Amino acid sequence: MKNVLECSHLVRRFGERTAVDDVSLSIAPGETYGLLGPNGAGKTTTIRMVCGLLRPDAGTVHVAGLPVNTAAGPAKQLIGFVPQDVALYPDLSVRENLRFFGRLYRLPRRRLERRVDEVLHLIDLGGRARDRVDSLSGGMRRRLNIGAGLVHSPTLLVLDEPTVGVDPQSRHAILESVTRFGEEGMAVLYTTHYMEEAERLCDRVGIIDRGGLVAEGTPRELVALVAERDRVRLTAVGGLTAYADACRRLARVEGAARSGDKGDVVELVVKDARSLLPDLLDLAHALDVGIRSVEIDEPDLEAVFLHLTGTALRE
Incomplete structure (x- = not known):
């Protein structure tokens, strides 16, 4: 498999406004791709189309060669989406949340329990597995939010502003985890408002502005544009x-x-x-x-x- 994600000529309009205009990008196995842009540039709309949450007006999205659309399908099983807003059940425990999201992907019970243990280790919350989510710090909730997107072992992980509002220690832990995901062969699509994160994590960066991809390359290649x-x-x-x-x-x-x-x-x-x-x-x-x-x-x-x-x- 050459690329995990292939987006080709994506277009999305809302009335007379074109939010995404002819955006194409790809992500290879083990690659972390940073999608950067000012507010209203089209990042969120692009991510929603990648995840099959929004239908494009034109263009296609494929994950591992499978077409992505708004209907349930095999391609969606390969995507882990971590939204900017924490999407967890506060009155359930850490382990119960991970089990719930694993069941949504119909993981067999034995595999689910094994995977939950693995994810608890990855996000360093093994010692809090029985605690309710509403007792966790903001940084811990962010890490669990990522764990919920990982429990089904996705081929493509989409992270939308995963470190917003977290303490420095949790932020460091999240960045270290994302680095490991790439080293283990997972493709990662990452958006952030912190440029130092993009420079530290991303193999390639795409800059989107007014709905269009205005530049793409490694951080070193992009810096050469302003030599x-x-x-x-x-x-x-x-x-x-x-x-x-x-x-x-x-x-x-x-x-x-x-x-x-x-x-x-x-x-x-x-x-x-x-x-x-x-x-x-x-x-x-x-x-x-x-x-x-x-x-x-x-x-x-x-x-x-x-x-x-x-x-x-x-x-």
């Missing part, structure tokens, strides 16, 4: 949205976006940042924006994303 460009990070106070808009109009500025947890950062992709810095500071002064700090970094995947979409991933 000889610098990423500038300005921490500031004032009208930063207007400042970012004004920066985009400067020569040698190829992308500018407001970001940061407090919205107090403007990130730019520029050519020759050091010679451009006086113009950036003069513009800030003219717009009554106070610059608190300036950082200039070598290009990375975040810079590629900003360059291609004009926005920060978490904007």
Whole structure:
């Protein structure tokens, strides 16, 4: 089998709006593929079509050579889907939840019990197997959410923002688990708002924007797209949205976006940042924006994303 997942020319419209426009991608056995895009770019719609939860208006999806559609079928047995929202039964125990999801896939009893034990080990919850889900921490629930998608031993695992809102220890455990899945030959489709996760986990990355796949390749190949460009990070106070808009109009500025947890950062992709810095500071002064700090970094995947979409991933 050459590829586990083959998506060919997917299109999906909602009324007059085209949410996904001619998207094609593939994932090989043992490969982790990161699908990145700003909010509203088409990631969730693409994932729903991959999992057979939404019918495409055009195009096809195949998993292990089998067609995927919205009806029940053998291809869906090969897919494990882990949604962003935790989808568990809070009044059941950890083990009971895994048993329930295994039964949905009609696993024979002996195989189910063996697989539940294996998954408990994989997600490091063996010591909490008898505990109710509503007694677990948020990070533990996230790990169990992944376990529910693994219990039937899928060929393709689809993970939608699996680390949102978890503590650093649980996040590390989840990332380590995803790394092992690839090493064991499972194909993984991974979406995240954390660029460092994509750089750490993904063999290849696809960047989707306005419904279309605008770039695809290994992280190293994508970074080469912004070679000889610098990423500038300005921490500031004032009208930063207007400042970012004004920066985009400067020569040698190829992308500018407001970001940061407090919205107090403007990130730019520029050519020759050091010679451009006086113009950036003069513009800030003219717009009554106070610059608190300036950082200039070598290009990375975040810079590629900003360059291609004009926005920060978490904007």
